[in-house]
Amino acid sequence: MGQLILITSGKGGSGKTTFAVNLAHIYASEGLRTLVLDLNQCLRNADIYMGLESDIIFDLGDVLSGVCRLEKAIVQDERSENLFLLCCPQQRNIEEYAGKRLPELYSRLRSDFDVVIIDPPTGFGELFSAVAKGVDRAVTVITPDHQALRNGDTVDRRLEELGIRRRCFVVNRVVPELWGSEELPGLEEMTRTMRCRLAGVLTEDSGVHIGNNSGRPCASDHDSYLYGVFRNIALNADI
Numbered sequence: 001m002g003q004l005i006l007i008t009s010g011k012g013g014s015g016k017t018t019f020a021v022n023l024a025h026i027y028a029s030e031g032l033r034t035l036v037l038d039l040n041q042c043l044r045n046a047d048i049y050m051g052l053e054s055d056i057i058f059d060l061g062d063v064l065s066g067v068c069r070l071e072k073a074i075v076q077d078e079r080s081e082n083l084f085l086l087c088c089p090q091q092r093n094i095e096e097y098a099g100k101r102l103p104e105l106y107s108r109l110r111s112d113f114d115v116v117i118i119d120p121p122t123g124f125g126e127l128f129s130a131v132a133k134g135v136d137r138a139v140t141v142i143t144p145d146h147q148a149l150r151n152g153d154t155v156d157r158r159l160e161e162l163g164i165r166r167r168c169f170v171v172n173r174v175v176p177e178l179w180g181s182e183e184l185p186g187l188e189e190m191t192r193t194m195r196c197r198l199a200g201v202l203t204e205d206s207g208v209h210i211g212n213n214s215g216r217p218c219a220s221d222h223d224s225y226l227y228g229v230f231r232n233i234a235l236n237a238d239i
């Protein structure tokens with residue numbers, strides 16, 4: 001049975017999609033059949049980050065409303081035999097279907113993939129709860145500032161209420177020169193506040209940003225040190 005991993009954050013722009021896509025590249029390169037499920041309705045980005053924007057003809061809205069079969073809306077990354085993407089629509093909400101149809105979709109995806117990495121909708125509404133319910137694990141991505149930390153903790157508590165026991169957090173966009181500054185929360189404060197396990201730290205790095213914008217996520221380049229950084233988190237941090 002495949003594992004469903006939800007990548008969350010309290011604050012927008014923390015790096016959910018970045019982490020989701022790069023994690024997917026690592027799992028796929030390890031031979032696991034991996035799907036990125038972008039559920040950020042009307043605000044999706046995973047297709048851009050993965051370089052698959054122009055390959056999308058059908059989307060999850062078409063599947064949920066019965067326009068096409070699931071297989072039709074899943075796009076394969078031609079550069080990796082194990083990497084796939086399923087996106088929600090860009091112009092239409094999926095809320096009306098989510099509560100009823102997501103459990104069925106999840107069970108289907110569990111049997112078709114080893115790992116499904118879910119990029120959830122922004123916010124905390126009913127759709128978020130419907131998306132989070134039933135996942136196996138959750139990673140909350142925070143940035144090293146008080147705003148992201150507080151909001152990340154709020155999300156983590158919500159995930160706990162939803163019964164997700166296997167949870168961890170990742171600190172992203174660390175600026176080394178500011179590490180240790182009195183004004184910003186340090187690792188100890190972040191670990192204490194979040195309560196769940198720290199799985200890794202990623203620095204602010206132009207290679208990550210350029211990878212996203214060129215449709216070649218940094219973890220897809222096996223010669224880059226960023227591949228090593230993501231691989232280490234993905235495989236050694238027990239996400």
Ligand SMILES: Nc1ncnc2c1ncn2[C@@H]1O[C@H](COP(=O)(O)OP(=O)(O)OP(=O)(O)O)[C@@H](O)[C@H]1O
Nearest residue numbers: 012013014015016017018173203204205208209212
């Ligand atoms: N470690 C990093 N170094 C440099 N840039 C980064 C890093 N992580 C993310 N970014 C950049 O920060 C921006 C936000 O990242 P991303 O889109 O992954 O966040 P998000 O949490 O998915 O945002 P949203 O809430 O809008 O969905 C993007 O422009 C991305 O390229």
Ligand SMILES: [Mg+2]
Nearest residue numbers: 016017040045
């Ligand atoms: Mg995003």
